[in-house]
Amino acid sequence: xxxxxxxxxFGGQGVLLAGEVLATAFMLANKNVTWYPSYxxxxxxxxVNCEIVASDEEVSAVNKHDTDFIVALNQASFDKFLSKIKKxxxxxxxxxLAKEIKTRADINYVFAPITxxxxxxxxxxxxxxxxxxxxxxxxxxxxxxxxxxALDSVxxxxxxxxxxxxxxxxxxxxxxxxxPV
Amino acid sequence: MIxxxxxxxxxxxxxNYAIAKASILAGCDCYFGYPITPQSEIGxxxxxxxxxxxxxxxxxxxxLAAISMTLGACSTGVKAxxxxxxxxxxxxxxxxxxxxxxxxxxxxxxVMRGGPGLGNIYxxxxxxxxxxxxxxxxxxxxxxxxxxxxxxxxxxxxxAFHLAHxxxxxxxxxxDGLLGQMMEPVEFKPYPYAEIDNSDWALTGAKNRKSRVIxxxxxxxxxxxxxxxKLFEKYKTIEENETEWxxxxxxxxxxxxxxxxxxxxxxxTAMKLCREKGLKVGFFRPITLFPFPNKRLNxxxxxxxxxxxxxxxxxxxxxxxxxxxxxxxxVELIHKAVGAPPSPEEIQxxxxxxx
Numbered sequence: 001x002x003x004x005x006x007x008x009x010f011g012g013q014g015v016l017l018a019g020e021v022l023a024t025a026f027m028l029a030n031k032n033v034t035w036y037p038s039y040x041x042x043x044x045x046x047x048v049n050c051e052i053v054a055s056d057e058e059v060s061a062v063n064k065h066d067t068d069f070i071v072a073l074n075q076a077s078f079d080k081f082l083s084k085i086k087k088x089x090x091x092x093x094x095x096x097l098a099k100e101i102k103t104r105a106d107i108n109y110v111f112a113p114i115t116x117x118x119x120x121x122x123x124x125x126x127x128x129x130x131x132x133x134x135x136x137x138x139x140x141x142x143x144x145x146x147x148x149x150a151l152d153s154v155x156x157x158x159x160x161x162x163x164x165x166x167x168x169x170x171x172x173x174x175x176x177x178x179x180p181v
Numbered sequence: 182m183i184x185x186x187x188x189x190x191x192x193x194x195x196x197n198y199a200i201a202k203a204s205i206l207a208g209c210d211c212y213f214g215y216p217i218t219p220q221s222e223i224g225x226x227x228x229x230x231x232x233x234x235x236x237x238x239x240x241x242x243x244x245l246a247a248i249s250m251t252l253g254a255c256s257t258g259v260k261a262x263x264x265x266x267x268x269x270x271x272x273x274x275x276x277x278x279x280x281x282x283x284x285x286x287x288x289x290x291x292v293m294r295g296g297p298g299l300g301n302i303y304x305x306x307x308x309x310x311x312x313x314x315x316x317x318x319x320x321x322x323x324x325x326x327x328x329x330x331x332x333x334x335x336x337x338x339x340x341a342f343h344l345a346h347x348x349x350x351x352x353x354x355x356x357d358g359l360l361g362q363m364m365e366p367v368e369f370k371p372y373p374y375a376e377i378d379n380s381d382w383a384l385t386g387a388k389n390r391k392s393r394v395i396x397x398x399x400x401x402x403x404x405x406x407x408x409x410x411k412l413f414e415k416y417k418t419i420e421e422n423e424t425e426w427x428x429x430x431x432x433x434x435x436x437x438x439x440x441x442x443x444x445x446x447x448x449x450t451a452m453k454l455c456r457e458k459g460l461k462v463g464f465f466r467p468i469t470l471f472p473f474p475n476k477r478l479n480x481x482x483x484x485x486x487x488x489x490x491x492x493x494x495x496x497x498x499x500x501x502x503x504x505x506x507x508x509x510x511x512v513e514l515i516h517k518a519v520g521a522p523p524s525p526e527e528i529q530x531x532x533x534x535x536x
Contacts, residue, residue, distance in 0.1 A: 020364065024193045027366040035193070035364035039219070039302070060450040062363065063521040154193075 001056050003141050004064055006081055007131070008049035009073030009094075014128035017154070018071070019050035022132060025142050025150035026054040036062040047076050054141070069139050071131050072098055073114065092135055094127070110138045112176050118169060126169035133173020144174050191366035196334045196356060197222035199367050200264070200290055203338035205230055207372045209288075210259040211237040213250040215269065218302040219358035220292035223264040248273040248289070255285040256395050258383025260342055264290035266358075267308050268299055271316060277351055278317025281412070282397030284382075286345035286352070289323075290338070293357040295519035304358035305519045306442060309497040312355045313470050320409055322416045324352040324423070325470040327442045331365035337468070343374040348419055349382070355470060357493075359443040359521060420472035427466040430456065431481055434463030436536065439478075439502050440491040441467050444522040448491045451528035462532065470498075475505040482509035489535060491515045493522050 005022065009015045019035050026033040037050045051067070053059045066086045071093075072078040078091070078098040085091055087106045096115035112134045118127040129151065136142050151166050194202070201223045204212070212231055214224040224240070231238035237254070241247035247263045254261035265273065270291045280287045293308045295301040312325045324344050326337040338354055345352035384393055399405040430452060431437055440448035445466045455462035465481070465488075467474050482488070487510055490499040496514045503512045515531045517523050523531075 020193065023364060027191055027193055033193075033366060036359070037362055039358075039362055058449070059365075059446070061447045061522075061525050062359070063524070065524055065526070 002053065002060060003055075003068045003139075004051060004053040005069045005071070005135070005139075006049055006051050006067050006084070007071040007073075007128075008047065008077035008081055009128075010076075011046045011048045013073050014125065015048055015073060016050050018128035018132055019052050021129065021147065021150045021154050022135070022142070023052050023054075024154050025146040026052070028149055028153070029142065029146050031055060032057065032059050034059045034062050047074075047080065049077065049081075069135060069141070071135050073127065073131060074098060090138055092131070092138055094131065108138075110134065110178055112173070112178070114173070117172055117176065121165070121169055121172060123165060126165060129166050130169040130173040133170040134176055134178075135173075137174050137176070138178060144170065189368070191368050193364050194331060194367045195222060195362065195364050196331045196360040197292070197362070198226055199331050199334040200338050200354065200356070200361075201226035201230070202369060203335040204262055204288070204290075204342070205234070206369060207339050207342040208260050208376075209236070209262050209342065211239075211251070211254040211261040213239045213241050213247040213254070213261070213263050215241050215244050215247045215265065217266045217269045219294055219304075219361045220264050220266050220290065222361070223290060223292075244269040244272040245276070248276040248287075251287050251289075252276050252280050252283070252285055255280070255287050256283065256384050258379040258385060260286070260288070260346070262288040262290065262342075264292070266292045267294045267296050267305070267311075270308065270311060274311075274316035275318075277315060277323060278319055278321055279397050280351040281317075281321035281323065282319065282408075283395050284349040284412075285395070286342075286349055288341050288345050289351065289353045291353050291355050292361040293355065301519065302358060303520045304443060304493065304522075306357060306444060306493040306497070307519065308355070309441075309470065309492070309494060312353050313473070313501070321412065322350070322419075322471050324348065324350055324419060324472075325355050326352070327355045327468060327470050328360060329442055329445045329466065331360065331363065331367045333468075334360060335367055335369060339372055339374065342372075343377075344419075344423060346377040346379070348415060350415070350419070355442065357443050416472075423469060424472040424474050424476070425468040426474040426477060427464075427468060428477075429464040431463035431465060431485075433461055434485055435461040436487045436489060436532065437463040437465050437481060437485050438489050438491055438528075438532070439465045439467070439498070441470060441498060444491055444493050447522045447525045448528060450525035451491075451532065454525055454529040455532055458529075460532070460536070467498075473501050473505065475501075478502060478505035479507060479509070482506040485510055487535070488512045489515055489532060491523070491528055493517050493519065
């Protein structure tokens, strides 16, 4: 069984870090996993994304043509990746920054006001981790516990003071009431 | 003794950091470098860690300086390395030729990007010729190792230091932007090779012994002739002892896909897709590009109809496959000039077209 994920947003929203946490969670769940970033002339405020492929066997490839799950933290990412979602796949979108429009009938949409929820938590920088909570709930591909463990392992020692807030963000995302889509 | 990076459990690591950590665990005493994407993380990691460990890190003024400093350090018998990418490795060719003639255990990490010229920073395999045929002068060979995942970035970095010192020959780890930038779970086991005694040649100061000279200059014609012949005897030994490859599904194959490095990941998947369709397709991956697995490919050529090399360049390794096969089977090419490798599905459909 192989699943692939793209996490995308503005440079500065922490999509590469969110991807690293997700990849670490799969590693802790004993899956084979590859994380691959978009890299090039990227800059703060531009678009950035990373792809995570998790598999029970050897990872088949990166840079795949289609994907099971997209996490779009802004409108540009929503527009860019909508067509890449596999039939039956998921568009998980930040409805604070992307319009709730459903143009494809063959995929599942999950809209959550990720940025707003992070602001309510008190730190907009938590949006990326909060999005992982939403993804975990919608995808059922990884558990909240595995993501929590991954967060603990990814945060360096001098940032460990931020762990409680990150765990809270993860939980808020996970517990966000997903509207029937 | 460094223990902090040695762990029995897997950690998620970028290819470039994995190479840097493995170099430190292999006992690298000196790093000399000049930054270039997509391998700058190697120098970044070394700049902090080497100083912490009391080892040498020099941010050189140019690539020519970086590899020349590496050559100088190697002559004293220490483990020294540099790392770079395509257009900057091009600048290092002169010193690579000198290091083979000086028989110095220089380690070069080459993380390929798009070329020719400045090209771009995306992955590529366009430097197969650069690594295996070289741009330096004279008859020489570099040992070339090609990892295909992040774990192999560690294991083959260890091996690069080992082989460089075992044979006193410059050794290249040929990775690419895809491997350098991706993260995968990886295990850092302790350096598995025994240390090699170099007390009979290293320049350590001629106290209580005769002085030594390391040079690549033989003014008398006969001397140079003998020297080059001796070098090639060494290369023959390396071929006999160190040739390494991976093969899968070759027992009953009609067609064998040949690929190295990061591209081979997609090729292996393409081979499985072909098998699902009932096509008898096998997979062959040279891990050492020099020594190239000529003998094994030639054996396989007696049993199969066709080889197809898959490369991200305009067709470079295909020449070596043709030489190895020596007319016993046809050899075709699936390729892309620069960038991420063709997808398994693209490779599969092109294989079907070529049948």
